[in-house]
Structures are given as C-alpha cells and as structure tokens.
Amino acid sequence: MSQLELDRGDAATQRALAGLIGAIGDAGFAGGALEALNAPLQAASWSVYRVWRDRTPVLHCSASRGVADTTGDCFRAYQDGLYRRDRSFDRVDAAGAPGHVAVLHMRAEDAPNSDHRERIYRRHRVLERLSAAARDDDGSLLAVNLYHHEHQGPFSGVERERFEAIAPLLMATVKRHLALAERKAPADPREGLQRACPALTARELDVCERLLRGWSHDGIAADLGLSVATVKTYRARAFERLGLHFRSELFARFGGIGAAG
Template structure:
C-alpha cells in the first residue's frame, strides 16, 4: 500500500528537473526555468514563516530588479499585514495550500505601492506548505511586460503547485537534512529505502526521464534485466506506473524530515 501523498500528480516530465535539483546550488535557476516554461511565471519568491512570528526570504529569482529589496521588506515588516496571513496560519499538516486569487484591493495602500506599484508586478499566485512549525510560502509573479496570468497558466500552476511546494520545502530544510538529494531520499526513506540498490538505480533514472533502453546502457545491463528490476521495484512499492512512483517521491518530500 502506498504512503499518503498527492491524490494525483502532474505529468512526470513537468517538474522532474526541479525535484532532481533539490539540495543543489542551481536549484533557484532550475525552479524559475521550470515555472517559466510551465506557466509563464516571471519571478518567484519564497518566504519561511514560523508560528512564533519570524519571517525570512529564502529565494528571489526572476525578472524583478528590486526583488531582493521586496523580500527584505516583506520579511522585516510587511508579512504581518499580508492579507493571506490568516489563510496561511490556518494550514495544518503537510497538505499544500493554494492561496486566493490576487486582487489589489486585498492590500493596504502602502503595501500596494511598495510591492505592486514600485515593482511593476501586475499579478501573483501563491502556494504554501507547512513542515513542522515552518510555513514555506511560494509566490509566483507576473510583471507589466507579461500581463496577468491567463486561465491556462493559472490551471498549470494549480496542477504543479503541490510538487513545487514540496520541492521548495525539502530544499530549504538544510539544518535538519544536510543531504537532500534524491539519492538520499532513496537511501533513507521508506518505502524507497526498501528497494535493492539496483532497483533504486533503475527507479531514480525512471524519475529523471530515462527510457528503459537508456537505463540499460547507463547501468551496463540488458533490457530484460532493466524491465525485471522495474517490475520488482513497482511490486515492492505497490504501484504500476511512472506517475505513481513520482507521487510517492512527492509525498515523501512534502512530509516531515526524518530517517527511517
């Protein structure tokens, strides 16, 4: 029986590059490139909010020149007056939160001037996920040159938000999980850790988008052996498809950090 995770996952190829970049220095670049290609996001900012009241800006990437200043201002003062704050702090467990659609009237005059007037931001979407006492608040922006998000782009963001939020949370949990690579996930977290080393190697390459033939070449084994390892791994995990394997990974990324 599979561990609890997202009820459904986006197509494996949509966000796999971001998942595979967890723990790497190029994670911010991979993340914004994924968001741009999938949903036309211009800029992404990630904040960590604690139930004790502290806030910090963890990531600022994209096409807003004053993004760093905005991140510092939000973390230093404006997080207290964010109209989404109540929704964020009502969240429990590891279920992803999709924030209400952006509307300028939601914000106070000073907040609106600094974060939207001065910056050129014309639209935003956001998602959040709690891990322990920390909320990882992920914001997606569009600037004047891009115009507002279209309906299709909003739908794509909603589809990939659980995977993006889980990846962001795992990447920035540095103090409790020094090694956050996909290899570490397979090595330490059930049910992935129950697979044999060869089954893990095959599954990790499946997640990276390798074909069965490419896996065979990379590992120096026959195609028959690759298919056998895949079949055995899927049986151990209680799944039957690549998307279900991806859902297990996302469920583990979204859950609390611990070793099994």
C-alpha cells in the same frame, strides 16, 4: 480546451517537474527551478519564504527571469514590517490540517493594505501572485510564490489550472531542497561564512550572521551598537567579498536559520 492543448500541457508539466527534481540540492536551485516552472506557465520571478505568527519572516530563495531581480528588495520591504499586517495567507488555515497545500491567487489591487501594494507590487511593477502555501507542525507557514509582472498581463486560466495541478509536488520539491540545504550548512553560520571567505572581518561576520537569522538592519545596529548606515556598509563589503548582490543570495548559499530579533 482541445486534446492537443491538453497533451501539450501535460508535456510542459512533466518537463517542469523533471527540471524541479533535477535542481534539488543544487546551489543554483532558485534560478533552475524558475526556469523549469516557465514550461507550464510564465513567471518573471518567484520567491520561497517562511513566516511565523510572532517572528520575523525568512527568505529561503528567490530569482527573476527576463526582468531585473528585485525580489530581494521586495522581501526587505516585507520584512521591514509589512508582514505584520499580511492577512493574505489566512485562508491556508481554513483549507485543511498542517501540511495541506493551499493554492492562493492575489492581484496587486487585492494586496493586504496600501503600503504592501505600493512598496512591493506598484514599485516593482508586479501584477499578480500565485502561491502554494502550507502550515508546518511548528506553526510556521512556507509560501512558494510565483509572480506575473505588468508586461506579462494576468495569469491565464490555463496557467492557474496548471499551477494548481503541480502545487503539491512543487511544495514537496522545495521542502526537500531546503532540508538538504540545511543538512549541508554548518550548524554555526559564522563557521560557514568564514569557510567560504576567510577575508571577512569580524564585523562583517557579525552582520552577515544576523542577516541569516532574519534580523533587520535596525535590529543589527541596536545589537552591535552601530548606526544603520555602518551596518549597511559592512553588509556591502561582505557581499562584495562573497560575490553576492542580494540578501536572497546569502540565504540561498548559506541557508536561512530563523529569526532571533
């Protein structure tokens, strides 16, 4: 790599870090951070989620750039049960103590199983994933994932090197943003939803509150004594009132608060 290329890479990395820091605490963090990350490398989408060994995963934020945003659909498939067989983050525990940021690379063909590969990667034309992942003291794992889609081809060696260089600061930035978002969010998610949209009905609040806790549609239906179709109807109505399209937007706006079922 020439000195000119190195200088350009350093400048791009500095722009990315400045953009990431500037987006902390902003309601549009997901989109702004992805835009910033596209200075040192190219990613058509990204997602930030937390997984546990014994609980349903939670999507904190996600966004896409230059492609239809299907990150919410991908995570719903993951949350629907794929996470139970996901061994792609096992290397994190071997890489160091809690808090250590591991950098992982996975191609579609390396997905944990055929269902994972077909329902997330093939269906949505995702080619590769670069992840910065760290285990927290509570046992949960926070994963920051950048994706190349089929039209982009594989991540280049330079892109992977740049991602590895910024991974610790990227993780720190994401954690800081999530901490601020949690501090701003009301302790009671129902209160936050009502404050944002007084027109939400009791049932719409019931459904959104459980979505924020990481519940699946099936779990919500069983808990409320409704059909899955009815739950999805309440969800659609609530999202329309709130001006949302995807579950990821609900989490970005009101904050994921873990899973309860």
